[in-house]
Amino acid sequence: MARTPAPGTRRRILETSARLFGEQGVRAVGMQQVIDATGVGKSLLYREFAGKDELVAAWLRESDAQWWEQAERVTAPHSGDPVRQILALMEFLHDSVQEPDFHGCVFYNTSSEFRDPGHPGRREAKLHLQALRDWLRDKGALAGAGDPDGMADALMLVIGGLLANGEVLGVRGPARMAPATAELIVRQYCPDTAVAPPVA
Structure with a gap:
């Protein structure tokens, strides 16, 4: 008789996978390691996720949803002020490092680990980053940026640099310049919009 997954099995698998993938990288973690770490049987794991690619995609979709929940929490207090929302998001990213x-x-x-554009992990990573760029572009347009696409691209470069340098060199390295650099970019693209000081 087939075992019925206990309530929370999928959640436990995703939480454990998130920890392992985050600490070791996706390629370094095998399905047997996930099985051992979660304590679920092989059949239960594969009942929830047909294979590793499906598990990676599900993990990234959940990571995306959690990321946007956090982003909404830090930007919602500045509703109606797109410039302040952009800078609040940058402060949130800086703090996360x-x-x-x-x-x-x-x-x-994950995108760097999987070069095949058709890999589910790379696709999900790209969707997240595209959504972030779109968000920045839309906020830039609301703030009156003359070139919201250019502004979004410049801010994406800052974000990418912040996250990469923060992981390798720490927040006291080049990453420390990210919030101020983002503010300079906003001032450049939205010269007629007042940049409010950060809320203490």
Whole structure:
């Protein structure tokens, strides 16, 4: 008789996978390692996820949803002020680099591990980064940027540099310049918009 997954099995698998993938990288973690770490049987794991690619994609979709929930939490207090929302998001990203369990951006990391554009992990990572760029572009347009696409691209370069340098050199390295650099970019593209000081 087939075993019925206990309530929370999928959640436990995803949480454990998130920890392992974050600490070791996706390619370094095998399905047997996930089985051993979660304590679920092989059949239960494969009942929830047909294979590793499906598990990686599900993990990134959940990571994306959690990331946007956090982004909404830090930007919602500045509703109606797109410039302040952009800078609040940058401060949030800067703060995330200081977390003790920060091992780099899971989306950039996964994308670098899988070069095939058709790989589910790379596709999910790309969707997240495209959504972030779109968000920055839309906020730039609302703020009156003359070239919201250019502004979004410049900010994406800062974000990528912040996350990459923060993981390798720490928040006291080049990453420390990210919030101020983002503010300079916003001032350049939105010269007629007042840049409010950060909320203490």
